Structures are given as C-alpha cells and as structure tokens.
Amino acid sequence: MHAYRTHSCAELRSSDVGATVRLSGWVHRIRDHGGVLFIDLRDHYGVTQVLADSDSAAFAAIEKLRAETCIRIEGGVKARDAALVNPRLPTGEIEVYVRAMDVLGGADDLPLPVFGEPDYPEETRLAYRFLDLRREGLHANMMLRSNVVRSMRERMWATGFTEFQTPIITASSPEGARDFLVPSRLHPGKFYALPQAPQQFKQLIMVSGFDKYFQIAPCFRDEDPRADRSPTDFYQLDVEMSFVEQQDVFDAVAPVIAGVFEEFGGGRKVDAPESWPQIPFAEALRKYGTDKPDLRNPIEMQVVSEHFRGSGFAIFAKLLENEGTEIRAIPAPGGGSRKFCDRMNAFAQAQGLPGMGYIFWRKKTADAVAQELSITVQAARAKIENGEISLEDMEAAGPLAKNIGPERTEAIRQQLGLGEGDAAFFLGGKPAQFEGVAAKARDEIGRELKLIDTDRFAFAWIVDFPMYEADPETGKVDFSHNPFSMPQGGMDALKGDPLAVKGYQYDLACNGYEILSGAIRNHTPEIMYRAFEIAGYPASEVDTRFGGMVRAFRYGAPPHGGCAAGIDRIVMLLADEANIRQGIMFPMTQRAEDLLLGAPSAPTNEQLRDLRLRVLPKE
Numbered sequence: 087m088h089a090y091r092t093h094s095c096a097e098l099r100s101s102d103v104g105a106t107v108r109l110s111g112w113v114h115r116i117r118d119h120g121g122v123l124f125i126d127l128r129d130h131y132g133v134t135q136v137l138a139d140s141d142s143a144a145f146a147a148i149e150k151l152r153a154e155t156c157i158r159i160e161g162g163v164k165a166r167d168a169a170l171v172n173p174r175l176p177t178g179e180i181e182v183y184v185r186a187m188d189v190l191g192g193a194d195d196l197p198l199p200v201f202g203e204p205d206y207p208e209e210t211r212l213a214y215r216f217l218d219l220r221r222e223g224l225h226a227n228m229m230l231r232s233n234v235v236r237s238m239r240e241r242m243w244a245t246g247f248t249e250f251q252t253p254i255i256t257a258s259s260p261e262g263a264r265d266f267l268v269p270s271r272l273h274p275g276k277f278y279a280l281p282q283a284p285q286q287f288k289q290l291i292m293v294s295g296f297d298k299y300f301q302i303a304p305c306f307r308d309e310d311p312r313a314d315r316s317p318t319d320f321y322q323l324d325v326e327m328s329f330v331e332q333q334d335v336f337d338a339v340a341p342v343i344a345g346v347f348e349e350f351g352g353g354r355k356v357d358a359p360e361s362w363p364q365i366p367f368a369e370a371l372r373k374y375g376t377d378k379p380d381l382r383n384p385i386e387m388q389v390v391s392e393h394f395r396g397s398g399f400a401i402f403a404k405l406l407e408n409e410g411t412e413i414r415a416i417p418a419p420g421g422g423s424r425k426f427c428d429r430m431n432a433f434a435q436a437q438g439l440p441g442m443g444y445i446f447w448r449k450k451t452a453d454a455v456a457q458e459l460s461i462t463v464q465a466a467r468a469k470i471e472n473g474e475i476s477l478e479d480m481e482a483a484g485p486l487a488k489n490i491g492p493e494r495t496e497a498i499r500q501q502l503g504l505g506e507g508d509a510a511f512f513l514g515g516k517p518a519q520f521e522g523v524a525a526k527a528r529d530e531i532g533r534e535l536k537l538i539d540t541d542r543f544a545f546a547w548i549v550d551f552p553m554y555e556a557d558p559e560t561g562k563v564d565f566s567h568n569p570f571s572m573p574q575g576g577m578d579a580l581k582g583d584p585l586a587v588k589g590y591q592y593d594l595a596c597n598g599y600e601i602l603s604g605a606i607r608n609h610t611p612e613i614m615y616r617a618f619e620i621a622g623y624p625a626s627e628v629d630t631r632f633g634g635m636v637r638a639f640r641y642g643a644p645p646h647g648g649c650a651a652g653i654d655r656i657v658m659l660l661a662d663e664a665n666i667r668q669g670i671m672f673p674m675t676q677r678a679e680d681l682l683l684g685a686p687s688a689p690t691n692e693q694l695r696d697l698r699l700r701v702l703p704k705e
Contacts, residue, residue, distance in 0.1 A: 090158055090190075096132025100179045102163045107182060109134060110158045110190065112220065113151050115201045123148050125184075126201075127159065130225075133175060136161065136182040144187035154200055154217070156191035159184045208667075213681040215672055227669050230350060231657045235302055237349055238323050238653075241342045247298040247325070252287035254304070255279075259286060259631065264308035266318075274698040280306035280319075283650060285570060286635050288326040289607055292646040293638045298338075299326045302653070308678075313665050314599055314655060317678040325604070326648035332590055332606055335647050336364075336547060343594065343602065343651060347543050350660045355542040362594075366550040371517065372414075375525030377551075380598030381544035383532035387524060390415045390512070393498050399489040402443070405514050413514040416528050417502045420535045421509035422446040427484060430511060433530055437523045439513075443486045445495055446509035450481045480506050518558075529598065543596055543659070550574070551591040554584040554620065564621050567591045571605035572647075573617060580616045590647070601656055604649025611639045 090110040098107065111129035118124075122139045125148065136159055138145045144159070151157065161184040172178030198210055198217045211218040218224055239249070258265045258279040265279040281287075283305050291299045303324040309317055325339060340359035347356045363381075370377050373386045391412045394402040405411050421427065427444040434442040481487075482495035502510055511527060513520045532538045553573050555566035563584050571589040573579045579587045590606035608614045614636065618628045629636060657669035667673035674680055694700065 094131040095127055095129040095134040096176055098134055098163055098177050098180050098182070100165060103165045103180060105163045106160070107163055108158065108160045109136070109182065111156070112200075113153055113155045113157060113193075115153060116148075116151060124181075125151070127157070128220075132177065134177045134180075134182060135166075135172075135175075136184050138184040138187075142184055144184045147187055147189075148184065151189075152193045152195070154196055154220070155189060155193040158188045158190055160186040209675070209681060212667075212673065212675055215682050219671070224668065227657065227661045227663070228671055230661055231653070231669055231671075234346055234350055234657055234660065235321075235653060237346050238342065238651075239302065241345055242300040242323070242325075245298075245338060245342065247300040248296065249301055250291060250296070250299055251301060252281070252284040252291075252303065254281065256281045256287075257631070266306045266308050269697045269699055271697055282307050283322070284324050285568075286632065288324060288648060289570065289609075289635060289646065290638055292326055292328045293609075293641070293643045297328050299648075300324060303650070305650075314658065316654060316666055316670065316673060317676065318674050321653040322650040323653060324648075324650045326646060328644040328646045330606070330645070330647050332549070332592060332647065335604060335606075335649055336592075339602070339649055339651070340545075340594075343545075343656075346656065347596075347660065351543060352660075352662075355539075357543070357545055359545075362545040362547055364547040364549050367548055367552065367588075368550070370546075370548050371521055375521040375523075375528060376598075377548050377593060378595040378598060378600040379525075379546060380529060380532075380538070381546050381595075382539045382542050382597060383529065383537055385417055385419075385528050385532055385537065387414045387416050387528065388502060389413070390498055390501065393494045393501075394490065394512075394514075397490040397494055399443070399486055402512070402514050410516050411514065412517060413512055414517075414520075414524060415498065415502055416511045416513070416524060416531060417504055418509040418511060418531045418535060419504065419537065420507060421531060422448055422507040423509075424483070426534070427509055427511075429534070430527065430531060434511075434513075434523065434527060437526060439520070439523055442527065443484075443512040444509055445482050445484045445487045445498065445512075447480045447482055447499060447504060447506050449506060450479050484509075486512065546595045548593040548595055549591075550588045551593075552585065553587040553589040553591075553617070556585060562622065568603070568605045569618065569621070570607050570614075572608040573613070576610075577613050577616060580613070580620060584620050592649070594649075594651070597659060599655055599659060600652075601659070602649050602651040604647065606645070606647035609639055609643040609645055611636050614639070 087108055090108065092108045095109055095111050109127055111127045114126035114128040114133060116123060116125050122137060123145065124135060124137045126133050127136050138148050159182065161182045163180050164183050166179055166181055196217065198206055198214045200217060200220045203221045203223055219228065243249070255268060255278045258267070259282060263282055265282065268278040268280065270276045270278060284301060284303050288299055301324045303322055304319055305322055306319045309315060327335060327338065340362060344356055344359045367377055370379055372389065375387065389412050391406055394413050395406050397403050402413050406413065423446065427446055431441045431444065482492065482499070487495045498510065504510060513524050551567045553566065553571065554563050556563050567589060568591055571591045574588045574590055592604055593600050594602035608617060615625050615628055619625070654666050654669055658666045661669055663669060672682065679685070
C-alpha cells in the first residue's frame with residue numbers, strides 16, 4: 087500500500103465498498119454526533135467523509151484534531167444508508183471507517199476560516215494566501231486559469247503558431263507605463279528593465295524569418311492599481327504574425343478567444359467571431375462614452391445638441407455657444423418615472439457632477455391638460471370626464487421639458503425612438519470632460535432597468551485609434567497608444583495634423599473590459615523616425631532606445647502585426663469575479679505589496695554596496 091494514499095478524496099465509489107484504503111488530506115470540518123466523529127477530509131481533488139466511533143483506535147486522536155490539520159487515515163469503505171447519501175458529492179454514496187490516523191502536518195488556530203468561505207478582510211486573505219487558496223472558490227479559479235492557459239496554448243499550436251520565449255531582463259522601453267528597473271552589478275550606474283511586454287523581441291522574431299509566434303508571456307508594469315489590473319505583473323497571450331493586414335490578425339485570434347470562452351464560460355452565450363462588430367474609436371466614445379463598451383447593454387448615446395441650441399434651457403444653450411461642446415442623450419427605455427430619474431440624478435452627483443438633466447414621457451394628466459389649456463385643474467377634469475379630452479396622448483415631464491417646450495421634446499423623443507414609460511438623460515460640455523461619467527451612467531441605467539443580458543459574452547473590435555494625443559494643459563503631442571504602430575496612410579499621413587492621424591491599432595472589448603490590444607507594426611525606419619519625431623523623440627534618441635530594432639528594419643523587415651490578450655482579465659470574466667486578484671495565485675495588494683513574502687523589502691547595506699547604490703531618505 088502507498089505510504090500516503092491509495093485513492094484521492096474524490097475517487098471512492100459504491101463499487102469500492104469493503105476495500106481497505108488509505109487517504110491523505112486536510113480536515114475540512116469535524117462533526118460530533120454523540121460519540122461518532124465525522125470528518126470531511128479534503129484534498130486537491132475533492133472530499134470524502136470519514137468517521138470514527140469509540141471502538142476505533144484512532145478515536146481519541148481524532149477528538150484532538152483542529153480544522154486544516156493535514157492527516158493520513160487508513161480504514162474500510164462502507165456504504166452510506168440510503169437516507170444519508172449526499173448527491174452533491176461524487177463520493178456521497180460511501181464513507182470510510184477510520185482504523186488508524188496519523189497527523190502529517192499540525193495546524194495552529196486559523197487566522198482565516200476555510201470551511202464556509204465567509205467574507206474576510208483582503209489583507210488577511212493575502213497575508214495567508216496559502217489558506218485562502220484552499221477555499222473551494224479560489225481553488226477552482228486557479229484550476230480554471232491553468233486550464234485556460236492550456237487551452238490557449240493548444241489552440242495556438244493547432245492554428246499553426248510556434249511558441250518562443252523572450253528575455254525577462256531587457257532595456258527600458260516606452261510602453262505607456264513605468265518600468266521596473268534592475269540595477270546592474272557588472273555595469274555600475276546602468277540599469278536593465280523588466281519588460282512591459284515582449285514588444286520589440288516579438289517584432290525581431292518576425293524580422294528573423296519566423297512567421298507565426300506566440301508566447302504565454304509575463305509582463306511587468308509599475309502601474310497604479312485598479313480592480314481589473316494588477317499593479318506589478320500580469321500574463322498575456324502574446325501573438326505576432328508576418329505578411330498580415332489588420333483583418334488577418336482578427337481572423338487568426340478571434341476563434342481562439344471565442345473557443346476559450348465557449349469552453350470555460352459555463353454555458354453562457356458567446357457571439358460568433360464573424361459577428362463581432364468593428365467600431366471606430368471615435369464612434370465608441372460617442373455612443374458608449376468608452377473604448378471598451380459593454381455591448382450586452384443595448385443603450386446607445388446620441389448627440390442632441392441642435393434640440394438645445396437657442397432653447398429655453400439656458401445652461402445648455404449657453405454651453406453650446408462655446409467651441410467643442412455638445413449635448414448627449416442617454417436613452418432609458420422603461421425608466422419613465424420621477425423616482426427613477428431622481429435616483430439617476432443622485433448617481434451623477436455622486437460622480438462629481440451637479441446632476442443630469444432628464445425628460446420622461448407619460449400619459450397626460452389633468453394637471454398637464456390644465457396647464458396646456460390655461461384652465462383650472464377642476465375644469466380640466468370635467469372635460470376629461472365629459473370625453474372632450476383624451477389622456478391617451480403622451481406628455482413630456484421633468485424640468486428640461488418645461489424649459490425647452492413640447493416641440494423640442496417631441497423631436498428628441500422621435501430621434502431617440504422612445505415612447506410612453508421611457509426617459510432620457512442629458513450631459514453637456516466638452517466630450518472629454520463628461521464621457522467617463524456618461525459611460526458609468528449608461529452602465530448604471532442598464533443595470534437598474536435590467537437591460538443587460540448577463541448570460542452572454544459580447545465582443546467588439548475597437549479600431550482606428552488616434553496615433554497621437556495632446557496634453558490639455560501644455561499642448562505637447564505624444565503617442566496615445568502603441569508607439570510601434572503603423573500610421574494609416576504611412577508617411578503621407580504624418581505630413582498633416584498629428585491629431586488627425588489614425589493608427590492600425592485595435593482593442594478587443596468584452597462585457598465592458600479591454601481583454602486584447604494590438605496593432606499592425608511600423609516596420610519602415612523612415613516612417614518610424616518621423617512618427618517618433620512628432621512625439622518629441624529625435625532620431626538620436628530612437629537610435630539609443632530602439633537601435634536594435636531600427637537596425638533590423640534596414641535588412642528586409644516584413645510587414646507584420648499582432649496583439650496580446652490579458653490572461654488575468656479573461657480568467658476574471660470567466661470566473662465571474664469583479665476583482666482581478668481572484669484569478670491570480672499570489673497577487674499583490676492594491677498598494678503593490680506582497681503581504682505573504684514581504685515585498686518590497688529594504689535591501690541590505692551589502693547589497694547596496696555591491697550595486698554601488700544609495701537609498702535617499704524620504705523628503
């Protein structure tokens with residue numbers, strides 16, 4: 087018999103009744119049923135119920151066990167009484183009568199309960215991550231992640247891609263975030279960097295004559311944390327292809343992503359890749375307020391500026407006199423009540439705005455008839471009772487409706503395709519200043535009115551990203567996305583207004599999250615020099631920072647492009663989690679701290695001397 091186990095805690099069935107077995111695992115919970123002790127014994131694979139009574143030689147030792155003690159038991163498999171079968175467990179038809187028990191690893195009092203998985207402070211969960219990972223939900227998430235990576239790898243190989251590994255220690259590169267720098271002992275005063283992405287290396291692989299590359303790549307970025315982003319490191323499915331256009335990349339990658347979501351999405355609907363819309367960046371911001379829209383929500387914003395220009399609503403009318411301003415409407419089908427509108431107005435105020443204007447449409451009331459005909463409410467009711475006036479017609483209600491009048495409100499209703507029982511909310515100003523709140527309001531309206539199809543994964547390609555953006559305060563032009571992208575129109579596009587240049591850059595959004603980003607690369611040195619010059623990088627700096635890649639491009643570089651899909655975020659979506667840390671084995675805190683191993687830590691004086699570094703005191 088094996089020293090520790092003949093079976094896992096998920097294997098035994100009724101066919102094993104009568105067998106002598108050995109199991110090892112953790113004490114999930116203990117129940118004392120009046121002289122009979124029951125233990126749910128748990129290992130990686132599942133749970134088996136074991137029991138001991140006062141006749142068992144192990145009874146006295148089992149009485150002393152604490153939860154999460156690691157034990158080995160030996161005993162006989164028994165059939166449970168029919169009334170005691172547990173259909174929720176694969177092993178629910180049997181139990182094991184314990185004849186001998188050994189403690190393999192004792193357990194102190196638990197700082198974090200495993201059984202039942204009650205909510206617990208995240209600091210405690212991360213400091214005792216090894217206990218947190220024993221919990222069924224998080225344990226399942228880690229297995230999901232492992233299977234997702236395996237599936238991605240198999241799908242990429244099956245599609246003709248080849249896996250290569252790229253360096254972890256490299257040179258600093260502007261990828262849109264801060265580098266983690268690594269001091270060099272052999273070259274004092276100089277630093278390596280952990281790669282923000284394998285960007286340059288995968289392009290060099292294409293120049294080296296390999297055709298279709300992929301890698302499950304670790305990436306390192308010193309970023310401010312968010313619920314959907316790791317503050318230090320993450321993993322991505324990294325892809326690059328030669329002799330391709332944008333659509334070729336979509337056609338190669340979309341079936342892989344869709345296949346993973348179909349395989350691990352728990353039966354939720356996955357839109358077919360050929361139906362994923364390609365939405366220009368500017369259109370995405372206009373309709374959804376974001377470049378990662380949740381298309382499960384059918385609401386689309388519309389520009390309604392003309393209905394407010396010169397209207398009686400002075401706030402919007404005066405606003406529109408300023409250049410670059412507009413008014414957008416967020417339709418709310420089914421939101422036509424003052425109570426709902428007031429709730430959404432409070433939501434906008436919680437986001438830092440004075441509020442949101444609104445109009446809702448309802449059947450006419452006696453008050454509305456009285457106001458329209460300039461008669462008393464009593465006289466209006468009399469006309470209604472006499473059949474002289476019908477209340478079948480709609481009226482527009484709310485402060486905005488009163489200010490802009492029935493003709494304008496009706497024109498807005500017609501444009502938005504709304505009817506009785508519906509509402510619309512309005513935000514105005516320069517789009518960049520209100521789009522973020524508009525996007526949140528669209529999502530909140532969709533949730534509140536139950537318009538979102540929660541049993542679906544909805545994908546959209548976001549395309550035509552601007553190559554450059556200008557700092558609103560200084561006016562300085564810089565890259566807005568990936569600096570290695572090919573501008574649409576090549577060199578000719580770089581001769582005009584930089585802010586009008588679009589790149590062959592694209593993202594894939596799913597359910598309100600960006601899960602993939604990529605581009606067709608700029609593989610021509612002259613275009614690359616000009617693109618960086620516009621962003622303030624002289625040719626000498628390009629040569630210094632990207633000399634290897636520029637040099638490679640002078641020796642027959644093929645047109646190439648690719649993308650990277652965020653594995654952590656994909657697992658978060660598949661596991662139906664709201665926090666990316668629930669899909670990472672050993673994550674950092676939001677303050678980028680490892681509470682388990684104590685990183686970051688202070689270096690020793692010997693280490694600093696070895697690297698010829700000095701740590702300055704805090705100011």
